[in-house]
Amino acid sequence: MTQYSNQPAPQAFDWNSPLPDIQQTQSVLVPDGRYAFQVKSKNFTSWTSGKLAGFPKCEITLTVWNETGAETEVKANLTLADSMIWMVRQFWRACGEHVRPNEPFCPPWSTILGRQGWLDLGHRSYKDKDNNEKTVNEIKKYLEPDGRPIPPLASQYQQQYQQPQYTQQQAANAFGPAPTYPQQQYPQQTNSQYVPAHPVDDGDVPRQQPQYQQPPQAGSDNLLPF
Numbered sequence: 189m190t191q192y193s194n195q196p197a198p199q200a201f202d203w204n205s206p207l208p209d210i211q212q213t214q215s216v217l218v219p220d221g222r223y224a225f226q227v228k229s230k231n232f233t234s235w236t237s238g239k240l241a242g243f244p245k246c247e248i249t250l251t252v253w254n255e256t257g258a259e260t261e262v263k264a265n266l267t268l269a270d271s272m273i274w275m276v277r278q279f280w281r282a283c284g285e286h287v288r289p290n291e292p293f294c295p296p297w298s299t300i301l302g303r304q305g306w307l308d309l310g311h312r313s314y315k316d317k318d319n320n321e322k323t324v325n326e327i328k329k330y331l332e333p334d335g336r337p338i339p340p341l342a343s344q345y346q347q348q349y350q351q352p353q354y355t356q357q358q359a360a361n362a363f364g365p366a367p368t369y370p371q372q373q374y375p376q377q378t379n380s381q382y383v384p385a386h387p388v389d390d391g392d393v394p395r396q397q398p399q400y401q402q403p404p405q406a407g408s409d410n411l412l413p414f
Contacts, residue, residue, distance in 0.1 A: 216260040218325060220311060223252040224338045226304045228261065232297070235267070244268040246297065252309060252325075255339050262309070262325050275330070282306060282330035304338050306331040 201207060231247040246266040253259040266276045280295050281287040282305035312326040 217311075217323060218252070218254075218258040218260045218309065220309060221254065222331070223254050223258075223307055223309045224304065224341075225250045225252045225262075225307050226341065227300055227302060230300050240267060240269055246300070248300070250307075250327075251341065252307065253339070253341055259341070260325060262327060264327055278330045279305075281332055284333055305333065306336065306338075 227248055228251045229249040233245060233247060235241050235243050235245055245268065248264050248266065250262045250264060251259065252262055266272075266279060268276070276295065277287050277293055280293065283303040284305065285293070285296070287293045307330050308328040310326050310328045311323055313321060313323045316322050
């Protein structure tokens, strides 16, 4: 069966390549309780072994968190088998879809990324291949919506809204000094060149009234010859 995934493709190395120190991602164990969830990644594939070999499934990675700031990631499978359909319907009902009892439901798989809801988280203990006891978080149940708002995801909220603070020197180093412009010089007027049109009454200080000359009249000797 063809596999569809939004996860980045794995990087291959040859036998002569230096191997980088890539640490295995480990989940944070959080207490039992009610958590909000959001679908972080998906992978449409099928089971390859066991009694469900060949059955289609959707592998999902959920980011889960609560109001106290506890946050981790949990992996789960949504299997299209008659014995597991109840969990698939429960998941979509928690996401807000109208999944009615005793009625068929067609899941909108193309919209699964980013879907949110509530779930009940617990613990599961097991032994690894080296016979070491391990404890991980496990989804007990997807909860039906009850009108309770989804709290903001702490890691995304801080990354989105926490703006960097710059000092004046840091801003100058990052963006360069502020441009400077030459100051334009304007000629200054002196008292001898300026006579106000309406003199101000300053008491006994005489003011020189503006002088107006009448234009020359026709027949006057002041007319210029053409």
